[in-house]
Amino acid sequence: MLEKIIIFNPYYHIHHDINRAFILNDNFFQIDNEVAKSEFHTLIHPIQASFLSFFDGEHKLSEILPKIANFLRISEEEALEKVNMFYYNQEINVEYDNHVFGLPPNLLIEKSNVPRKTKYNPSDFLMTKNFLDLKQNRFNKPNNFTIVINNICYTNCKYCYADKKEARQCQLSSMQFGKIISDAHQLGIKQIDITGGELFLYKEWYELLTELKNYNYFPYISTKVPINEQQIIKLKGLGYDFIQFSLDSADPLTLTDLLDVDENYISKVKETLSNLQKHGFKVTINTVLTNKNSDRNQLNQLINFLNKYENVKEVQFAVMGYSINMTYENYMDYKMKKSKLAELDKIVDELQSVYSKKKIAIAGFSEEKEYVASVSEKTKSFNERAMCSGNFNSFIMLPNGDVTICEELYFRENFIMGNLLENTIDEVWNSDKAKNLFYLKNLFENSHSICKECSIIDECRISGLGVCWTEIIGAYGENNLSYPDPRCPHAPTFNKEVYY
Ligand SMILES: C[S@@+](CC[C@H](N)C(=O)[O-])C[C@H]1O[C@@H](n2cnc3c(N)ncnc32)[C@H](O)[C@@H]1O
Ligand code: SF4
Ligand code: SF4
DSSP states (O other): OTTSOEEEOTTEEEEEOSSSEEEEESSGGGOOTTTSOOSOEEEEOHHHHHHHHTOBSSSOHHHHHHHHHHHHTOOHHHHHHHHHHHBTOOSEEEEETTEEEEEOSOSEEEOOSSOOOOOOOGGGGOOOTTTOOSSOOSOSSOSEEEEEOOSOOSSOOTTOOSOOSSOOOOOOOHHHHHHHHHHHHHHTOOEEEEESSOGGGSTTHHHHHHHHHHTTOOOOOEEOSOOOHHHHHHHHHTTOOEEEEEOOOSOHHHHHHHHOOOTTHHHHHHHHHHHHHHTTOEEEEEEEEOTTSOSHHHHHHHHHHHTTOTTEEEEEEEEOOOOTTSOHHHHHHHOOOHHHHHHHHHHHHHHHHHSTTSEEEEOOOOOHHHHSSOHHHHHHHHHTOOOOOBTTTEEEEOTTSEEESOGGGTTOGGGOOEETTTSOHHHHHTSHHHHHHHTTTTTTTTOOOGGGGOTTHIIIIISSSOOOHHHHHHHHOTTOTTSOOTTSTTOOOOSOOOOO
């Protein structure tokens, strides 16, 4: 054991939040679920952060133990006991300073070929008891953000959740982005992602990715643009070897119908996939399932087509979701029938057994039982809902520099917290507007929402998992933001089937 190189699990990251520390998963798109928990954040004691910082993957345990012993003023035997507690640990609760910390599994593991990208200095987490804040919930500094680069597309996907009512080109130059990215880096922001619209239709896409790379940010890229070989070579030169391509069918007529493209689109996609293969890119295909492209033959045809590309490692089926930026009629026109959805698992299993080299999976979607069920069933699923990270530890930057809470809220004035061409990230994040939105100031004035009288309002809407603004708007309209999340067991009924 002493001769081993034990490393702080490289899939985890420590967020220094000024007067406390959080542990989060690192870029979750690359997480191996066997070795790390994904999509979580949890408060840890700064002393635990200091302890983990010693395991940088460069030193043997025998070299680290005396340093820990010296730092924590304990014996080397006691230091080893602590190591054993976190070495390939289960999820555990650890009490320290009268506070219980729920820690993720496998904090310390044996060093493998996954390097630790970020290293920490143990003394950076030293802070006095008076300064330490283990109560406040919202992050003092955001941990990640997403750039909505534009809402301009190569295709015109009929099922799209984006707000495309008015065309919005990106109003920032790559130089202006550079300043914001440097600000983000200084603040300790771990991840910046890009969505759209289409990154490759922003004229300075290469310069923007270069600015990001300069600070070691590599956003997840998803596109429907059949990019050419030159563009692929440029991406490769920046260090990329992975991309998501969104492809809904291999049938030209279906694509014409669903994406409004001409019949040559699929040939262009073929060329792009071949070039990606030639230049060593791994590709994930994201396929949105609607009633136009989801029968057995269509899916067979698609996977058979993709089978020619060894570099397509994963095909993800995403059942079309409802969005507050589309009309309900549009959603109903393209939504799959629930009876068809029931067959989907079987079809995917069959495809998976034939095409065993590819990972074929169905992404999660909204289910009827979350919205329409007995109070006890709804309570159970509501308590297990995904946490809303918007304005909690992340934000969205719009094509004009405006900052909002969630991608699907887009340009809605109520949720704009500031603008990054006028203010720094820290100024926007700590602005009155951002805090008032988070702490629900003025939300319940003149409101008849049941949330107003709810005994668990604080743990539900502020200190806990939060509610989903887009769910509320989707169910009760733009003027009823104070209403409960429609998945809450006490929520009024509403008459849209925004689920399967
Ligand atoms: C909004 S797009 C932005 C990036 C790029 N334009 C693209 O299509 O890949 C991100 C992903 O969301 C998918 N998507 C769009 N509308 C959707 C919906 N209503 N339900 C589920 N997925 C959707 C797209 O197909 C794409 O894979
Ligand atoms: S799914 Fe992507 S390409 Fe299609 S319209 Fe939406 S943003 Fe544009
Ligand atoms: S959504 Fe409103 S009513 Fe429902 S639990 Fe939360 S605060 Fe209470």
